[in-house]
Structure formats: C-alpha cells, structure tokens
C-alpha cells in the first residue's frame with residue numbers, strides 16, 4: 001500500500017479580514033467584510049463610489065478602528081475591537097492617487113526616505129526595476145505624472161512592508177498613460193513578490209492586473225473571484241455587473257440547457273426551473289440558424305457597433321465588430337457564443 005499523502009498545509013495568509021465592521025457614528029460603512037490574501041497575491045477591491053473601499057483600506061492601515069471582526073497580518077491580529085496596533089507599527093505600505101512626494105527631495109531622496117544608511121543600495125535596485133535608472137537626481141516636478149506615480153510606489157516598497165495598499169493609484173493619469181503605468185505597477189509588484197490590495201472603481205483595471213477581484217457593494221464584499229470567473233461565471237447576480245455589462249433574459253432551465261427567447265441554449269452551469277440568464281452584449285453573435293432578431297437601433301462606435309435587438313418580444317443589447325454590418329430594420333440570426341449564466345428568477 002502506498003503511504004497516503006499528508007494533507008497539504010493550508011496556504012499561509014499574508015493578510016486576512018474576518019467579519020470586519022467599520023462604523024462612522026451609527027452608520028456601518030463596512031459590513032462583515034471577510035477576505036484573505038495569499039503571500040504575493042494582488043487582489044483588487046472593486047466597487048462603486050461610496051461602497052466602503054477606502055474605509056476598509058483605512059482600517060487595514062490603522063487609521064480607522066473596527067467595530068467588529070478582526071484583521072490579521074501574517075497570522076498576527078493587528079486590529080479588533082479589543083486590540084489596535086498603531087499604523088506606524090503595522091508594516092503596511094500605502095500608495096494614494098495623489099503622489100504625495102516630498103517636493104524638496106530628489107527621486108532617490110524620496111525613495112530612500114525611510115531607509116537606514118546601509119540600505120541605500122535598495123534605492124538603485126528599485127529604480128532599475130522600475131526602469132527609472134538615471135532619474136534618481138531629479139526632483140518630483142521634473143517628472144511626468146506616470147513617473148511620479150512609479151516613484152511613489154517605489155517609496156512605499158522601499159522599506160519592504162508586508163502588505164501594500166493602493167487606493168485608486170491610476171485615477172490621476174490620462175487614459176493612454178493609465179494603461180501603461182497600470183501594467184508597470186503590476187509588473188513591479190510581482191517582481192517584488194509583494195502582497196497587495198488595490199482599490200479601484202474601474203473594472204478594466206481590476207480585470208487586467210488582479211489575481212482575484214473582491215467586489216464590494218454597499219459596505220459588503222459580495223463576491224471574491226478570479227477576473228475570468230467574475231466575467232464568465234459570476235456566482236452572485238448582484239456581482240454580474242462588476243464583471244462586465246450585464247443584461248438578463250428570462251428562461252426555463254432543465255439541467256445543462258435552458259429554453260429562452262434565443263431558443264435552446266447551453267448553460268454555463270446546470271440549472272432547473274425559472275431563471276434569469278446573464279448574457280453580456282458581446283456574447284451574442286450573428287450565426288446561421290440562430291434566433292431571428294430585428295435590429296431596432298444601431299450605434300456605430302468605431303471598432304464595435306452597439307445593436308438594440310428585439311428577439312421574441314424581448315429587447316436585448318448586442319455588441320458586434322463593426323465589420324458585421326446590420327442596419328436598423330433588418331432581421332438577423334443571433335446566438336450566444338458564450339454560455340449564458342443562470343440565476344434564480346427574481347420578482
């Protein structure tokens with residue numbers, strides 16, 4: 001008989017929140033938030049304005065007290081109603097949307113600010129990693145916005161915090177630069193093996209760089225999933241809209257298939273009974289043999305055209321490559337190219 005394999009050790013948690021409440025007076029801005037980050041993991045906290053993302057980040061950093069639950073860093077409780085490790089003793093780094101560099105210090109001075117003299121070699125190492133070699137002697141006002149944000153990131157990384165918290169770090173950057181800086185920041189975090197929690201309201205940012213996305217809605221973390229799972233197969237109906245544009249089509253599930261206005265469709269997961277099917281507009285394709293759909297309106301947007309369709313008396317939005325021409329008044333045949341996701345019928 002082969003010896004049985006020992007149980008795999010549970011993955012160590014770099015940062016863990018369990019049942020965290022944060023209140024402003026009688027208002028509970030964060031409600032029962034639970035989340036665990038593995039070492040080196042980059043998790044995006046995605047939610048609308050006012051959903052409690054910054055409040056949760058401030059509690060992790062030590063600037064807000066929790067009313068319930070606890071926060072652990074590498075297994076040690078740093079925050080609970082009964083216990084509070086002061087912010088400066090938490091080994092938590094912070095990066096904000098405003099770069100907050102010291103204007104009278106050089107780039108190297110900014111990055112090395114919190115370091116001991118013998119650690120100064122780390123400044124050069126970080127500058128090299130961020131492809132900013134040669135800029136150490138410049139002052140912040142002599143840098144572009146993207147460079148300033150990378151310097152702010154390096155300054156936070158320099159003392160090797162256990163966890164880095166980033167609050168909307170790209171929102172001051174214009175669209176073109178934003179994607180570039182976002183990808184560079186992700187590459188730097190990965191090169192450092194840094195565990196990081198990134199607050200954003202931009203789902204494209206979250207999708208592009210996070211290992212997992214925690215969706216925050218009205219103070220509650222409603223789903224934690226990989227970007228692909230959140231897009232293709234969200235578990236919660238309320239989380240579907242955070243993974244992409246969401247619309248729902250009534251259907252009747254019978255196992256791996258459902259009947260709906262598009263005919264018989266294969267489902268992303270089996271379902272029985274009345275359901276609402278998540279079909280993102282870009283999942284619909286013009287397909288021979290598909291359901292007849294009348295084009296009620298077409299909006300050309302360059303690369304894509306957005307179509308309003310009427311299918312069996314139901315309105316559906318479809319996003320198609322502009323090469324697939326369809327004009328208002330035409331009837332086209334459509335079918336989902338990605339299996340719709342069933343949710344229990346609402347209302």
Ligand SMILES: Nc1ncnc2c1ncn2[C@@H]1O[C@H](COP(=O)(O)OP(=O)(O)OP(=O)(O)O)[C@@H](O)[C@H]1O
Pocket residue numbers: 024027029047048049050051052053054055056201
């Ligand atoms: N100091 C405060 N006192 C009272 N209420 C506050 C305070 N700070 C935030 N709030 C409230 O708590 C809720 C959560 O705010 P928070 O700033 O955490 O949201 P957010 O998701 O980070 O939003 P945004 O994306 O706009 O920054 C909001 O309703 C906000 O009005």
